[in-house]
Amino acid sequence: AQSVAQPEDQVNVAEGNPLTVKCTYSVSGNPYLFWYVQYPNRGLQFLLKYITGDNLVKGSYGFEAEFNKSQTSFHLKKPSALVSDSALYFCAVRDIRDSSYKLIFGSGTRLLVRP
Amino acid sequence: SQTIHQWPATLVQPVGSPLSLECTVEGTSNPNLYWYRQAAGRGLQLLFYSVGIGQISSEVPQNLSASRPQDRQFILSSKKLLLSDSGFYLCAWSSIDSPQETQYFGPGTRLLVL
Numbered sequence: 534a535q536s537v538a539q540p541e542d543q544v545n546v547a548e549g550n551p552l553t554v555k556c557t558y559s560v561s562g563n564p565y566l567f568w569y570v571q572y573p574n575r576g577l578q579f580l581l582k583y584i585t586g587d588n589l590v591k592g593s594y595g596f597e598a599e600f601n602k603s604q605t606s607f608h609l610k611k612p613s614a615l616v617s618d619s620a621l622y623f624c625a626v627r628d629i630r631d632s633s634y635k636l637i638f639g640s641g642t643r644l645l646v647r648p
Numbered sequence: 649s650q651t652i653h654q655w656p657a658t659l660v661q662p663v664g665s666p667l668s669l670e671c672t673v674e675g676t677s678n679p680n681l682y683w684y685r686q687a688a689g690r691g692l693q694l695l696f697y698s699v700g701i702g703q704i705s706s707e708v709p710q711n712l713s714a715s716r717p718q719d720r721q722f723i724l725s726s727k728k729l730l731l732s733d734s735g736f737y738l739c740a741w742s743s744i745d746s747p748q749e750t751q752y753f754g755p756g757t758r759l760l761v762l
Contacts, residue, residue, distance in 0.1 A: 567750065576654075576738055576753035577692075623692070627749070634680050634699070634742060634749055635707075640691040 535560045537626050539639035546614045546646055554609040554642045556624030566607040567625040567636065568598055577623060583607060594618070614646045650675035654739050654754040661761055667712075667726040669757050671739030674720065679741040681722040682751060683714055686736040698722060699744070734761045 536559045546552045558564055565584055569577040581592025588600040598609045607624060621643050625636040651674045661667060673679050683695040694707045696714035704714050711730050715723045722739060736758050740751040 565749070569753075574736075574756070574758065576755045577740075579750055579752060582750055621690075625751075634744070635682075635694060635697060636751055638692045 535626055535628055535631070535637045537624050537637050537639035539622075539624055539642045541642050542640075543643040543645060546644070548616050548646050548648050549613050552611050552614040552618070552644065552646070554622050554624075554644060556607045556609065556639060557605050558607060558624070558626040559605060560626055560628040562628045562630045565627045565629055566598075566600060567627075568592065568596070568607075568609050569623045569625065571621040571623065571641075573620075580609070580622075614644075616646050616648055619644055619646045650741070650752065652739060652741055652752060652754040654737075654757050656757060657755065658758045659760070661729050661759065663731055663761055664728050667724070667729050667733070667759070669724040669737055669739075669759075671722040671724075671754055672720055673741045676720070676741070676743060678719060678744065680744055680749070681716060682740040682742075683722065683724050684738040684740065686738060686756075687734075692738065695724070729761045731761050734759055 538557045567582045568580040570580050571577050580596050581590050583590045583600045591597045596611050600607050621641050623641050624639040627636050653672050680699050682697045684692045686692050698704050698716045713725050736756050738756045739754040742749045742751045
C-alpha cells in the first residue's frame with residue numbers, strides 16, 4: 534500500500550533562515566512525488582514534482598526538493614525563508630504503476646516563518 | 649490555459665437537507681476528476697475520482713455520492729446531510745495526456761452543517 538509521512542506537524546523558522554519540511558514515502562514500485570502548498574481557506578497550489586532524472590527538483594517561489602531513493606524521502610527546502618511562505622504544506626505520492634491516478638497525501642506540515 | 653471552478657464557495661446547510669456541489673474545468677478535454685474532503689484544515693481524504701463521463705470510483709463508503717454528467721463537470725451530492733459532512737471540499741483535475749499527471753486543485757467549497 535502507498536503511504537506518505539510528514540513527521541512534523543509544525544515547523545518554525547526565522548525569516549532569512551533555511552527551511553526544511555520533511556516527507557517520507559512508501560510505494561511498491563517507483564514513485565511520482567509532489568509538493569503542494571495551501572494558504573488559509575484556499576485550494577492547494579502545486580509547487581514541484583519529481584518524476585525521473587535529477588534528484589534535485591526546483592519549483593515555484595524558490596522551493597526545491599531532493600529525492601532520496603535509499604531513504605525514501607522527498608524533503609522540501611528553501612535557502613532563505615520569507616514570512617509569506619507561512620502556510621500548510623502537503624507531500625503526495627503516486628506509484629507510477631497505479632492506473633487509477635490517485636495521489637496519496639501526507640497529513641500536512643504547518644510552516645510558520647517569524648519576522 | 650486550464651482553469652477549475654467550484655461553487656458555491658461557502659455553504660451552510662441544516663442537517664438532513666440535500667447537497668449539491670459543482671466543479672467544472674475549462675481548457676482541457678477528458679480530464680481525470682477528483683473530489684477530496686479536508687477536515688479541520690489538515691489532511692486530505694479522497695472521496696471520489698472519475699476517469700470519464702459516467703465513470704465514478706468511490707474511495708470511502710459514506711453519505712455522499714458523485715456524478716459526472718459531462719466531460720468537464722463533476723458533482724458531489726448528498727440526499728441528507730449529516731453533521732460529520734462539514735468540511736472543506738476540494739475538486740481537482742489531472743490530464744491523462746500528461747505522463748506526470750499533476751493534480752490541479754480548485755478554490756474549494758466550505759460546507760458547514762448545522
